[in-house]
Amino acid sequence: MASIEEYSSITGQASIDELFLLAKQLEGKSVQNINSTAVGGGVAEILTRMIPLLKQLGVNAKWDVIKGNEKFFAITKNIHNALHGIPVNFMDDDFSYFLEINKMNANEMDLSGDIIFVHDPQPVALIERQKDIGRNWIWRCHIDFSKPDVRTWKFLRTYIEQYDCAVFSAPAFARDLTIKQVLISPSIDPLSDKNKELSPEVISSIFERFGIDQSRPIITQISRFDYLKDPLGVIKVYKKVRKYLDVQLVLAGGGATDDPEGPRIMEEVKHEADKDPDIFVLFLPPASDIEINALQRGSTVILQKSLKEGFGLTVSEALWKAKPVIATAVGGIPLQIAHKYSGILTHTLEGTAYWVKQLLNEPEYARRLGINGKEHIKNNFLITRHIKDYLLIFLSLFHKGDIIYL
Amino acid sequence: MNQSQATIVEPFQFYSKADQTVLLDKKAKNIRELLDGIKTVSGASIYFHTHKFLQQHHYLSPEPPNDFGYWITNVLNEEVLGEQISAIDIIQFKKIADLRLQFIEVIESYLQTAERIVDAPRGEEFHFMASQTFVYPTSYVAQTLSEFKEILAKISIHSLYFHIFDASLRLEQHENDFSNWFRRLGHTRLADEVLRLDPYTFTLEGLREKIIILIERYGKH
Structure with missing residues (x-):
């Protein structure tokens, strides 16, 4: 894993120096992160990268995981779905069992951090210990919170409002809460396998392996084969473009999905691909970061035609590779793309096809969008910015006011 | 002077x-x-x-x-x-x-x-x-105009931003920090030229370069 100093080659030494300056202000304070899983899932992935970097900056950061059983995690999965607005039937004792497991963890865990940084709903009720032990508590929500199920939200709200502040990933997730709410967007790691520089030879070898012709234009969407990512819509876009331009389509991503419509969509996608040798459907296993990196780098235009998104970090990944991106204006995507400056935001299938044609026919404009997009990601969506935001939220627990002189 | x-x-x-x-x-x-x-x-x-x-x-x-x-x-x-x-x-x-x-x-x-x-x-x-802004001293201190120019080339854009934009509007000072210091040094023309810039029409890197050019042009007595 990369050290914090290695990021200076990307962000400049001054930015890294400033992280050290901010971290120094936290001297003597410990930060205890708590979530529900040590491996798998986005939160564990972020913490795995973030904790060592915080430590290198001199922050006394640690990470603990709550214990739960199958019943508890089945309930938390339902809570997760309910927060996404999916209808869920809770059993009568679900919420009380959820609280019981939280209470058990709260009593067993060593909650000794000066700052207790709780991630997602699973451990949210640990805050009940605050009455006894005090400390500074932050609740970090990593999931789409735009239309939560009313009953679930009402239940969680009682606990969330006991925290000192709450953190959300996109402005649309802000709620009517009595506590301070802060925006911290997720980030990508420019030195990870998924985003690091690749040689043209590595890229070409991967395209050759999949049988894709690099001499002709390629439009690509990287995503799960899930209704919300609209792969069938992407195929329709391709067909509209194909009438006028010689182009290939790559749909690549993992197959795992909870979506009940998933298998049907997968079948239809395969069926469409079977009929057209220029459509490439790639079901990639979990450890395919280099392949995804190469596919993004070797494509002409990247699409993200999602119907709904939590944040949509694949957009940042593609922009980081200076690729022109056309994406629907949902979730966190409008934060990543300023329309016509650093990419294209669309709302319809027709609009997406129109812009694909435009960008294929105007490569100079497409190139400029890509260059701007890369700069935008460099300044706003890299892990170094994410670390800075975390340092600021820790500091904000000890300072009040619009302008704080450290 | x-x-x-x-x-x-x-x-x-x-x-x-x-x-x-x-x-x-x-x-x-x-x-x-x-x-x-x-x-x-x-x-x-x-x-x-x-x-x-x-x-x-x-x-x-x-x-x-x-x-x-x-x-x-x-x-x-x-x-x-x-x-x-x-x-x-x-x-x-x-x-x-x-x-x-x-x-x-x-x-x-x-x-x-x-x-x-x-x-x-x-x-x-x-x-x-809304923003909650944290302001902190960097390790850079300029004693002379030539040191200032050297440091200006390497500070972060956030530092540049703070001294030009925040000083003038959010903190409601009449001029930006750079012009203010140049004036106190006796470089009135340089102070006026930097003050005359409309920083909102530059990229921050463009603004950094422009101020360096102005120092080179008007920073001599």
């Missing part, structure tokens, strides 16, 4: 800043609601929406306009009002309160003659936010 006079001026301490984005749970789906928000949010929110884009998009030329102008033009497709709001000359305002009044005046005047009020597509409402 001779060298002994210059040495009594305090050295220039370079500061930097970092902003935390605070969500206000207030949103607007059309111009009327945007106006209502502009009237009622804190000064820190007006500052955020008229300045945050400069830091987020500081590399772009041309730069996107302020958040209000961008949303009106690109989401509501109200190009005339969007252009009017984008063209508001932020540099001429010495107080956030005056800048707020200018936005209110332009939008109210538009609403008097508007034939229809367009709603944003669902999910693309305007979300009001």
Whole structure:
């Protein structure tokens, strides 16, 4: 894993120096992160990268995981779905069992951090210990919170409002809460396998392996084969473009999905691909970061035609590779793309096809969008910015006011 | 001015800043609601929406306009009002309160003659936010103009931003920190030339280069 100093080659030494300056202000304070899983899932992935970097900056950061059983995690999965607005039937004792497991963890865990940084709903009720032990508590929500199920939200709200502040990933997730709410967007790691520089030879070898012709234009969407990512819509876009331009389509991503419509969509996608040798459907296993990196780098235009998104970090990944991106204006995507400056935001299938044609026919404009997009990601969506935001939220627990002189 | 006079001026301490984005749970789906928000949010929110884009998009030329102008033009497709709001000359305002009044005046005047009020597509409402700003000293201190120039070339854009933009408007000082120090050093022409720049029309890197050129041109006695 990369050290914090290695990021200076990307962000400049001054930015890294400033992280050290901010971290120094936290001297003597410990930060205890708590979530529900040590491996798998986005939160564990972020913490795995973030904790060592915080430590290198001199922050006394640690990470603990709550214990739960199958019943508890089945309930938390339902809570997760309910927060996404999916209808869920809770059993009568679900919420009380959820609280019981939280209470058990709260009593067993060593909650000794000066700052207790709780991630997602699973451990949210640990805050009940605050009455006894005090400390500074932050609740970090990593999931789409735009239309939560009313009953679930009402239940969680009682606990969330006991925290000192709450953190959300996109402005649309802000709620009517009595506590301070802060925006911290997720980030990508420019030195990870998924985003690091690749040689043209590595890229070409991967395209050759999949049988894709690099001499002709390629439009690509990287995503799960899930209704919300609209792969069938992407195929329709391709067909509209194909009438006028010689182009290939790559749909690549993992197959795992909870979506009940998933298998049907997968079948239809395969069926469409079977009929057209220029459509490439790639079901990639979990450890395919280099392949995804190469596919993004070797494509002409990247699409993200999602119907709904939590944040949509694949957009940042593609922009980081200076690729022109056309994406629907949902979730966190409008934060990543300023329309016509650093990419294209669309709302319809027709609009997406129109812009694909435009960008294929105007490569100079497409190139400029890509260059701007890369700069935008460099300044706003890299892990170094994410670390800075975390340092600021820790500091904000000890300072009040619009302008704080450290 | 001779060298002994210059040495009594305090050295220039370079500061930097970092902003935390605070969500206000207030949103607007059309111009009327945007106006209502502009009237009622804190000064820190007006500052955020008229300045945050400069830091987020500081590399772009041309730069996107302020958040209000961008949303009106690109989401509501109200190009005339969007252009009017984008063209508001932020540099001429010495107080956030005056800048707020200018936005209110332009939008109210538009609403008097508007034939229809367009709603944003669902999910693309305007979300009001605000900045909580942390200001901290960097390790860079300039004793002389030549040291200043050398440091200016390597400070972060956030430091540059703090001394030029925050000093003038958010902290309601009459001039930016650089001009102020140049003046105290006795470099009046240099101070005036830097003050004359409209920093809102440069990218931050462009602004850095321009100030370095001005130091080279006017920094000699």
